[in-house]
Amino acid sequence: MSKLGKSILFVCQKCGKESLKWLGRCPDCQEWNSFVETTPVIPATSSRPRSAGKPPQELSQVASQVASRSPLPLVEFNRVLGGGLVAGSLVLISGEPGIGKSTLLLQASAATAQDKTVVYVSGEETPHQIKLRAERLGIKGDGLYLLAEADLEVIFNQIEQLSPGLVVIDSIQTVYFPELGAAPGSVTQVRDCTLRLMQWAKFNSVPVFIAGHVTKDGTIAGPRVMEHIVDVVLYLEGEAFSAYRLLRCVKNRFGSTNEIGVFEMKEKGLIEVANPSRAFLSQRNEEAIGSAVVATLEGSRPLLVEIQALTTPTSFGLPRRTANGVDFNRLLLVTAVLTKRVGLRLGNQDIMVNVIGGLKIGEPAADLGIALAITSSFRDTAVDPNLAAVGEVGLSGEIRAVSQPDRRVAEAARLGFKRCLVPKAGAGTGLSHQDIEIIPVSTLKEAIGVGLVKKRGKEE
Ligand SMILES: Nc1ncnc2c1ncn2[C@@H]1O[C@H](COP(=O)(O)OP(=O)(O)O)[C@@H](O)[C@H]1O
Numbered sequence: 001m002s003k004l005g006k007s008i009l010f011v012c013q014k015c016g017k018e019s020l021k022w023l024g025r026c027p028d029c030q031e032w033n034s035f036v037e038t039t040p041v042i043p044a045t046s047s048r049p050r051s052a053g054k055p056p057q058e059l060s061q062v063a064s065q066v067a068s069r070s071p072l073p074l075v076e077f078n079r080v081l082g083g084g085l086v087a088g089s090l091v092l093i094s095g096e097p098g099i100g101k102s103t104l105l106l107q108a109s110a111a112t113a114q115d116k117t118v119v120y121v122s123g124e125e126t127p128h129q130i131k132l133r134a135e136r137l138g139i140k141g142d143g144l145y146l147l148a149e150a151d152l153e154v155i156f157n158q159i160e161q162l163s164p165g166l167v168v169i170d171s172i173q174t175v176y177f178p179e180l181g182a183a184p185g186s187v188t189q190v191r192d193c194t195l196r197l198m199q200w201a202k203f204n205s206v207p208v209f210i211a212g213h214v215t216k217d218g219t220i221a222g223p224r225v226m227e228h229i230v231d232v233v234l235y236l237e238g239e240a241f242s243a244y245r246l247l248r249c250v251k252n253r254f255g256s257t258n259e260i261g262v263f264e265m266k267e268k269g270l271i272e273v274a275n276p277s278r279a280f281l282s283q284r285n286e287e288a289i290g291s292a293v294v295a296t297l298e299g300s301r302p303l304l305v306e307i308q309a310l311t312t313p314t315s316f317g318l319p320r321r322t323a324n325g326v327d328f329n330r331l332l333l334v335t336a337v338l339t340k341r342v343g344l345r346l347g348n349q350d351i352m353v354n355v356i357g358g359l360k361i362g363e364p365a366a367d368l369g370i371a372l373a374i375t376s377s378f379r380d381t382a383v384d385p386n387l388a389a390v391g392e393v394g395l396s397g398e399i400r401a402v403s404q405p406d407r408r409v410a411e412a413a414r415l416g417f418k419r420c421l422v423p424k425a426g427a428g429t430g431l432s433h434q435d436i437e438i439i440p441v442s443t444l445k446e447a448i449g450v451g452l453v454k455k456r457g458k459e460e
């Protein structure tokens with residue numbers, strides 16, 4: 001860009017796409033009105049003399065080193081991080097405003113401050129406001145230093161004086177680097193500040209947490225670019241009406257992803273939920289029509305979750321489909337298969353599907369549960385209350401294999417379920433468990449025949 005002799009550049013605030021002229025719609029991420037005029041920063045590298053640097057090292061000669069992790073005293077947080085914080089790692093915690101990022105980070109800071117100096121930098125709240133929250137959470141705060149500052153240069157100057165063991169930046173959208181000239185929260189600032197924080201963390205071997213707000217459509221405001229830079233990306237999720245919060249790892253350079261931690265938002269902050277399956281099923285009405293329990297797998301952790309469905313005749317126009325916590329396209333697929341392969345007349349029905357507890361299920365293994373819940377509501381017949389189900393639904397109405405069915409079955413047995421529907425395909429027929437009857441099924445029609453309670457005079 002520096003070669004073009006122009007001093008103006010337009011940058012998409014959602015994905016970081018650059019353009020020499022203003023565009024109404026981003027050709028990369030399809031966002032409307034996302035281009036903002038920005039003064040490009042000319043990289044200093046062009047005029048710098050080339051330095052000798054370090055020669056390449058033969059792989060076999062590189063000393064092996066196990067990333068040293070310091071476990072946080074919060075069990076669920078640790079699990080999601082893959083066992084602890086790695087020195088010099090940059091961890092992004094993103095989530096909607098109000099979901100509890102600051103709360104979680106303050107709790108993690110206080111816990112870490114028991115043996116290390118922690119600096120909590122807030123560009124959003126004053127130390128007084130943070131003190132109020134700390135008092136509510138029962139945090140005394142020895143070893144925990146607060147800094148209300150947004151200028152990244154000042155932040156670096158200040159934190160280096162304390163040589164901390166952990167730094168928290170809350171949030172990335174409020175910090176800025178003065179030389180850039182762009183507004184805080186713009187893609188330019190967010191990307192550049194993240195890079196600088198990364199360099200700082202690596203150079204000083206200090207782990208850094210950054211909080212990032214996401215917009216309603218689920219992307220991190222502007223900076224999806226951040227996700228490429230940082231070492232670990234965690235999402236804090238939950239529904240406004242539910243107290244449950246899920247901490248999900250979607251990227252981890254030092255461990256496995258897709259681990260989740262489950263918390264409950266309470267007066268005293270985010271409290272870890274030790275037995276999430278039990279918590280998610282606690283309000284279940286066993287006789288309920290339109291309710292099915294699925295054994296889903298979140299990372300390495302099996303979770304039992306209730307899926308509810310409601311079908312009602314469409315009053316006018318096109319039938320509506322609403323998916324809450326399940327993938328909308330999976331709902332359409334399951335509905336189409338139920339119509340075509342099972343013969344349910346859903347074409348004139350509005351269908352609503354909801355996952356209890358604010359959990360979002362991404363995996364197709366929940367398909368069978370969705371199908372059972374919809375069929376149950378449509379036929380006004382309950383699903384067997386002692387039954388859990390797992391299986392992906394294929395387009396021809398077959399039940400497809402899922403990963404690790406044994407662990408899902410074991411979780412269902414642990415929670416006292418008596419029967420579990422599993423796909424016959426894959427490991428299905430080889431499974432056994434002393435406490436639960438395992439029923440391998442190969443088609444959706446078959447699964448519905450087994451799963452729904454028989455109603456007198458209405459069998460099909
Ligand atoms: N007195 C309180 N008792 C219980 N929960 C509270 C109280 N005050 C705030 N909260 C919870 O804390 C949340 C704010 O969390 P916060 O950590 O500030 O979110 P974020 O940093 O993600 O914007 C609120 O949505 C609310 O649920």
Ligand SMILES: [Mg+2]
Pocket residue numbers: 098101102103124170
């Ligand atoms: Mg906050």
Ligand SMILES: [Zn+2]
Pocket residue numbers: 012013014015016017026027028029030031034
């Ligand atoms: Zn874009």
